[in-house]
Amino acid sequence: MADFPYRCALIIGVGTGISASLARRLSKIGLQVGLAARDVEKLKPLAEETAAAVFAVDAGASG
């Protein structure tokens, strides 16, 4: 495994595919993972699995 000189990683636009796989991988490495998406309710199972923090972000919101 390559070295990761970080403590945390933020994944923006989290769904069930690539981003979920990445969250699991980075969590196993030992990084504190943050998950951001429009609907944080949908993130809860993944957040519990990876001990991640969740953030509500809507890239389409104006202002």
Next chain:
Amino acid sequence: MTDYFHLSGASLAPGSIILPGNFGAHDPGNRHASHRVAGDPPDAAAEGMGRIVNITSLVILGMVNRTAYAASNAALGSFTRTWALELAETGITVNSVAPGPVETELFRRNTPPGSEAERIFLTNIPMRRLVHPEEIAASVAFMLSEDASYITSQTLLVDGGGSIGKAAI
């Protein structure tokens, strides 16, 4: 007056990183242009190390019926190059990973196994299979690693050969 934007001024306020200026504010395809960030840019710069990896798509090379999706992903690829320049002296690298068709719930919703849509996708992929999300995550993990410390502004096509003959090297 032109609204200049430099990534070092970015915060995690909604829209401030993904949509500098007004790009794609009314483009529904832009919602698909997600990106991955390791470290808040200003904080990471202070520590002299960080990574940003944007997820784009093989369709940036062109695909029928994908005007908005291809354009929003191509814009993200362009952000990658600009941000790589803006952050080049900070120790933060900025790269893109551009997958071919990924075996995800979202993809399968529109492209069931054995469907004509799947056949058309695979016609364009020399390996004749979809890519698993774990294979894309592995590519991102490499870009995030210390080993990738001198790679910046690049787009890594993880596409089963789908870009062969289509992308300049």
